Amino acid sequence: MKLKVLGLLFCSAVVSAQNIQNNPGSNHGNKFEQLGTILPTPNVYRTASGSPGQAYWQQRADYDIEAYLDEDKRNLKGSETITYYNNSPDDLDYLWLQLDENQQSSVKNADYPSSSTLPKRTVLENLKATELPVSNNGYGVNLEKVTDASGNLLKYVVNKTMMRIDLPKALKKGEKFVFKVNWNYNIPNRIEMGGRGGYESFPEDGNDLYTMTQWFPRMCVYSDFHGWQNHQFTGRGEFALVFGNYKVKMNVPADHIVGGTGECKNYEQVLTSEQLARYRKAESANEPVEIVTLDEAKKAEKNHSKQRKTWIFEANDVRDFAWTSSRKFIWDGMRVTIPENNNKVMAMSFYGKEAYGLYRKFSTKAVAHTIKTYSEFTIPYPYPVAQSVEAANGMEYPMICFNYGRTEKDGTYSEAIKNGMLGVIIHEVGHNFFPMIINSDERQWSWMDEGLNTFVEYLTEEKWDNKFPSKRGPAWTIVDYMKLPKDELEPIMSNSENIARFGPNAYSKPATGLNILRETIMGRELFDKAFKTYAKRWAFRHPEPADFFRTMEDASGEDLDWFWRGWFYGTDPVDISLDKVTIATPDFDAVPKSETVKYTVEKPVLNEFEDVSKIRNREDKNIKFYADTDKDVQDFYYRYDRGQEKVDTSKEYSVTTGNLEKVDKKDIKKEDNVTAYQIDFSNKGGLVMPIILEFTFEDGSKATDKISVQIWRHNEQKASKTYYFDKKLKSVQLDPMRETADIDTSNNFWTASSSSETPSKFQVFKQKQKDAARGASNGKVNPMQAAGKK
Template sequence: MKRIFLVLNLLILPFLINAQKQPWQGKFEPIDNLITPPSTYRTASGAPGRDYWQQRADYNIKASLDEKTKVLSGEETITYYNNSPDELTYVWMQLEQNVNKKEGESFGDAFGGVRDSISSLNMQYLTRAIEFPAGHTIKYVKNASGKDLKTLVNQTMMKVFLDTPLKSGETTQFQISWSYPITDRSMFMLSREGYEYFPKDNNAVFLIAHWFPRMCVYNDTEGWQNKQFRRLGEFALEFGNYNVEITVPEDHVVASTGSLQNEDQVLSKQQRKRLDEAKKSFDAPVLIITPEEALKNEQSKSSKMKTWKFKAENVRDFAWATSRKFIWDAQAHQFSDHVTMAMSFYPNEGLPVWEEESTKAVVAALEVYSEATFEYPYPVAISVNTSNIGMEFPMISFNGGRPKNGKISDMAKAGMIGTIIHEVGHNWFPMIVSSDERQWMWMDEGLNTFLHQRTVAEKYPQFSHTTPKSIVPFMNGNQDIMRPIMTSSDNELLTQFGANFYQKPTVGLQILRNSVIGKELFDQAFKEYANRWKYKHPNPADLFRTLEDATATDLDWFWRGWFFTTDKTDMELSQVKWFRVEEKDQNIEDQQKKTKIQVEGQDTKTVATDFSGGPEMITMTETPDNNYGGFLSRLDETQIRNNLSGKNIYEVTIKNVGGLVMPVTIEWQYTDGSSETDRLPAEVWRYNEYEITKTFVKDKEVKQVILDPNFEFADVETANNSFPKTEEASQFDKFKEKKN
């Protein structure tokens, strides 16, 4: 036994020494203490558990738009299903329009403070010098019997006290009457809905969202999700069925969530005919309302009203847009068991690019996202043109991007198309895979941007898209203000918002797909997550666990580093040593001379900076019998020597400077002009998270060694990734740029 222990001690001694040298950071330890523990509601595999439940809310809404006063009024009946195991004595509802009230928390400061030279628009953001009405007016809240229910409003949240406790498995119903003044979003930039005014023809496009009082989520991990709405953190909402009647001026056209129920009453005979043609057109859009008809319609200003009726099933929200300015086109897209109508609504100010590109981009998103997750289930997918925003809702999105004098730059066109793809893609995340946007915005924005960028890469390869290199400036930024991805959206700086919640999660998923797990296995696992949690409410833990469960890959090291810290990737190729094994019969005089220098009277080997000194010759001795312990068999040492004869042995030392552990990709460039690549998994850092040494045997002589040659891991410093080191970092950047 002593001999066995001696051998084991000799094997583990180097690791013990390294552990004593460096403080243990636990980069490979489980993240169980950082995420929601598994339960019968949410399993350790990342799937919904046998006791998983979620609430439901159905809505019947009647709304009317007063175009002159810009006031929207409505009445709604809510049927609320308590599927939880808990008895509820009150419920919480969202009143997002209250965020625009004067006494609400300021949003303007996010744009920066007072400056020596400041535009009047920026000053309006900061001071609200021009006052305007805003916020919900609640006329009444009544139970099913018509009795008033007590309510209390706290900013953007309304507490409704139930007259009798709502027990588990029971349903309650109540009615609400409300109104609010629609804000001019082009003047005040208060939110991503409102109206856009067109002075030339004295018309407006109304984008109606966050418009009706709606139920907050009540779930197993948070109870009531009733965080205040502060504009950037969006929504957590329950699924349900909607029946909505929208009354607008007779010459308006309405684009909406859901299926239009009364075509005969609101569309002309010619429009219905064109729409029927569009339902059979799978290759190109059909104009339902032409540009000429829209221009003519702008002049009508009807005083009569018309009601549009829509029905939507199993959605978590409802939004719509209306204007007399709309051009309308539509194209059919065939899925395995249904047809979806891709549609676009836009004013003449959007021509020609919107007619050429909008519906085409909608179809592109439908194709790629459906392949990557599950088929788009809804009857319509709508893109509405507006100025300088992108905002998503079930089946409909409001998308910026507009030419100037009929012309648009390539960059602006790419931005417009990317916005449409992104907002249509939100139908999957979070409109169906319904994560909590206010708490974990990256779960919808990051996952959606990941597929949005994949769609751009596949359908529009001429456009640039996010890669690991894109996130380097952010990750190499000021650590004092940087926050991890696992930060609530309301607590993130506006300057960091896009990079931290959109780009960084996207790059993280790209690294997993392309460089850690592999495309085929990752894609299957990502699809598994989407299908497990469609029409449900996943948390970060459910995503993390599903991707591990479906790939048989321990990814806790990745989640911990990429999502829970602000560490960065910076691997330094600190040393490469070149050896050859001395031939057994070689004379000592024939060995390669070893260069030495005197330091404080002691002989110390020179640290080579290139390969010009040639290899260091090393001897390989016979293995002592006691190294074998009790084993009687022996290695064929002659074969080992023969297999290494004439070979080049390279010992590579890599330091983890940035803190993030990542897989290691090493490119070997040989003196004959050829090259090859070795890939090491992230687990090579398990025993020492700060420095690793690896040995490679090569037939050819090496000219240069390069880490991360294809820039897969967002390494923030390329100047230390080569041996011999390049003269200037910029030269190495150019080398990588050429390879990419």
Template sequence: MKRIHFYILAFLFIGANLATAQENQDDKKPQGHINQNKFRQLYQEFSTPNMYRTASGAPGSAYYQQQADYEMDIELDDKTQKLYGVETITYTNNSPDDLDYLWVQLDQNVRAKNSQASLKNGGRIPRLQRTSTFVKSYVADPFDGGFNIDYVRDDRGKPLSFTINETMMRIDLPETLEAGDKVSFTIKWWYNVNNHVTNRARSGYEHFAKDGNNAYVIAQFFPRMAVYNDVEGWQNYQFWGNGEFALPFGNYKVNITVPADHILDATGKLQNRKSVFSKKMMQRYDQALESYDKPVIIVTQEEAAAAEKDFSNKKKTWKFYAENVRDFAFATSRKFIWDMQAVDINGKKVMAVSMYPKEGNPLWEEYSTKAVASTLETYSKHTFDYPYHKAISVHAKNQGMEYPMICWNYGRPSEDGTYSERTKFGMISVIIHEVGHNFFPMIVNSDERQWGWMDEGLDTFMQYLSEQEFAKEYPESVASTGGKYPSRRGEASKIVPYMKGSQSRLSPIMSNPENVHQLGPNAYGKPATGLNILRETIMGKEAFDHAFKTYSQRWMFKHPSPEDFFRTMEDASGIDLDWFWRGWFYTTDYVDIGIESVEKYQVASRESKNGGFVYFVGEDDERYKKDNEGQAILSMEQNVPLKEYLMDNFSEQERASMKNPKYFYEVKFNKPGGLVMPIIVECTYEDGTTEMMKYPVQIWRKNDNSAKIVISSSKAIKTLQLDPKLETADIDTSNNAWPSEEGNTDFKKFKENKVKQ
């Protein structure tokens, strides 16, 4: 194939003339189009900044949030598995708006017999189905777990009008709640507690048939105020089961009555420890307050096993007070082993706590509290110091759920106490993840009902960092994996199977959790991976970490929106990321960048009356061979016109520091995928040395289909490898090598090594 080569100075003029001639030949004027450039600003997607939320991503001067304070008396009937409660809510209207009614969430109604949530997915007849699933679907009566509201009364004891709409209850106020005022009202209720193992729910109980005991993990157990803010007004989107919770902050005073032989812990500070602890437990607790290197057992396995045999008819009330939290949850059972360890968070003492039945040992006693402590340290380093006084990990089969200061986590050994590495790492990972949720969304209080990724994705990203830190802190735990923690999510290559899947089953991250096919990859994996790519590949760790910490600290104990996060990350880093947010979060585009061609050139010189010219000769051009034989290749020692030019224009010191390239390669990249990414190329030279080259994402800004680079070198190139560390989630690596994969033994070895890793 022949190519025409122009003098460098002529390129611009000839190109411009050809374009003008072509336009003159057209009968019609060029058609206009809207801006589809991947680097256009996100003005159309973003809301207009205002006094509540600024363009920088920070809370504005008029930012407000409501407050809901609770006083509750709760009683658990272990014999009938019923929960009874009466609560008084004091609601403060800090908004500039007058309110005629209030919205209260009744999340337990998702398990009411007449709940619409069970019908949301339609149905089909499967050819093969588990017996338990068949019985649940077609034979057994549906469990009736909805709230039973006895009354709603004002602070004078008079009935208030209320309307229940599925999982939401509207309370009509007799008088308008004006801006700045507060109102108090009381709700009395009860419900049947579900078996969370058979009914798969975020809370409930597990029944242990061998000893007849129950272990309770109780949440969403009381009518909770909905959020009212400047973004949504009332956030009264129904709870369908996937989108989680949007809640205001407040103070909680909660009294919980359970059987006297139960062990219980909850959100908040225990107010009557001496009356519910034995003397032996108090002594151990005092030891735990000073133990920073290992957990102290408060209730031993032997003591828990003995308690399992007796079923006390007496009652005991545990009293808690929690300040500035968005929710409340508790766990209780006579089966629980209990341990605690002190953690130093920049001079503040925080207690890492674990509660688990003997069925969790020996795994839980070995790793749970270690994972809690390590998580608090890593998250605090990257965000803000953990503000609460404790963090609790509770063992519960098939669970992974989070609440302020307390969470439920799975990971159970076999009956003989043995466990696989998969079980061990699964347990450690879920503990890190759920404890990490204290930061997102329990403190950085995003709207989970609308934007699942804002807590799950950010938390999964932080989980990845924390898992790596855990491996460094406890190297013996990763001895079987070569010293590396086997993180399930975070690395770019892990999201590739999802992103290369059928577009009919993909949704943008910016979708409501109820409306996506694959919630795990969509709300957890892809956002976490995107943040990891930003940190490792695009922004750099220093810029990313500063911006991420800025966002976390700006919005702790507040209600951020997605735009607040996007804007803060740019504002605090000075890096334009609109192209990334649009592609990664607002579309289902994928990354696929390939090496289309590599052309090798040599450079010769030619004298003229007006001086010297340099021209490139391609290796398929006849002159390439002739010039090569004639020693006309660019070399300051051999090419007289070039040498004289350099000598005439540069000093001896300047010439000494100049490169002396002998080889020139024009590399063309194509982009079958829709997402733009930086171009990262590893160049291997014939002498065996390598060089990493990175080109910014802006290389695609004027041509979304292809981009070219020129590599000049004193050494000949043997191979080129695109994205050698798999940093960009490229879904097809078969076009990432030159020479092509088929004939490139180095590339085959590279792929084999990646598979092993």
């Protein structure tokens, strides 16, 4: 879902970053340690590589639904048959279902209040006397009947937005249970009441536009990692849902146009012959074709039919079903081919005349561009349909999504509205991949769908227009959020209900982190392969954060625990400071000094303390020491250590050290213009990151270097790097492309002209010969020589 974050939320929460240090108080041994037991233990369901295990399982639920839309009463009446398959190894005594519409009820909602204070100003609609006890506003699900397949009543309990059905007998592994639910609810005005589903009223023409979402009782997920995911729906944390097949019949006013998840199976019965002909034309068109025209939509607005039509849709392997209905709709579409799997997809858009100037031009083409681009970066789009509906908000469901984007009455629009519309269409259509196919638990981990989707949205926006003003993804765009005081931040690895700044935390920060991984840390080739591997492994499954983290490392060969630890589990920002540049030039004139050292020969090499193991080994008559039994290995030192060879260890010898000599003049010419620059850095923000430098030289040329993040591993607070250049440095710029989200760029620059430091000298010599081989005595007399033995 695309959220608009308007300033500070009227609530506050203090959530500390998780203290996952291994070595508190040290300047090393923390940020680069493995996540270890912070991640769940791999098992037969989820492996250490990040892939589903050999015993992985997940549940399935098939739905057969009939719905009746009463436009006059603004009421929806429904009946569903659910076939639930228990693929788990567990016996289930009860089933949990979601009743999301109860969140609109004043008495049946999840009851997650936020703090409130006296307003400085308000609107009249908010100036109402507080009712105690709270009265029922008439919204929420009204359950009419819950029965088994034979019509026997089932016992159930409703707890706010959740319903538990108690089974007559345990549902065992491999068994299925068929049951029926009849319900109705009053459809809320989503513009006034908020929420994702409902109606929008158009008083000027007397019509409604319905977005039917979370509209039927839906199965909760039962999984190996959570059991029943039955956390209450508060309006923020989205959905954990089960895959299945859907057959849905929607009975609506005869002049309504309906779009929904999946494919319509009876266009011949619900469309006019002209509209059906246009649809057939659109099926092979490479430009959007108006199936319902602007003129037809305008005429339909004026004539409210009292007749009814039933639209029939089917969708397989989806986790949800949503639909839209209105007589206001213009409808266009075209065929899109996904190259990776040659899938022929109908890309379509539904919109009122208020959006015609934007949606007719852009919407369906943006849908097509999105599913093709996401297919390149994840998996090939597998479904037959992808649809965008203009509905003044943004929300996603399988094969259909709801977006905003209306023109002024004269048909003009601002660039901000155009770009916002394109961004939300790309984002919501992109949700077909995350989480509609790669089916993460949104109720617990918002970032796994919103963050990953926002990242690929950014890649897709970039491929739409290189000048597209993306606000989520580029590293520099997250800086203001990362600068905030720690008591206004929480880790990405936080439950969505507890996040104070939901947009930056669930959308922007994870998307930015992935972009930094791709562009700066891993590189595009390694990242893209690993990201596609994750998508392929977990398509049509239920991934958890550890599955993502582990797969990204498993498929790339990169140890990224330091990044997950800092960016996802912590709240520290990036602030690397370029503290100092020290300059030195070579001194070739110094004469290397030799030194005479006096020494004595080595005494026998024996342990200074007879430890308990040696003593007990001697006492054990069953132990035979090899050196005592093989005369051939009993050399001089075997006897020396036992006092059988005598050497004068008090006699003094002398040796002259020094393996350096003055550099030849001919060699000096090669290196006499080299200058050394030691650059000192400090980690002021706490979050480690590669050090990226741009060098500008006095002759105007430039060079860049990226120092691996591992430079911080032995000292997480300070680092230094020395360069030898054969031309003079004019300036050094840290993070020149602003790709690490550094929150303070004032300490990222050094110029030679502003430096008052006098260059120093460092002596340069030439080696006479290679260093002595390991184990040699470097010219010193050894005990064998002193004893005259071989």
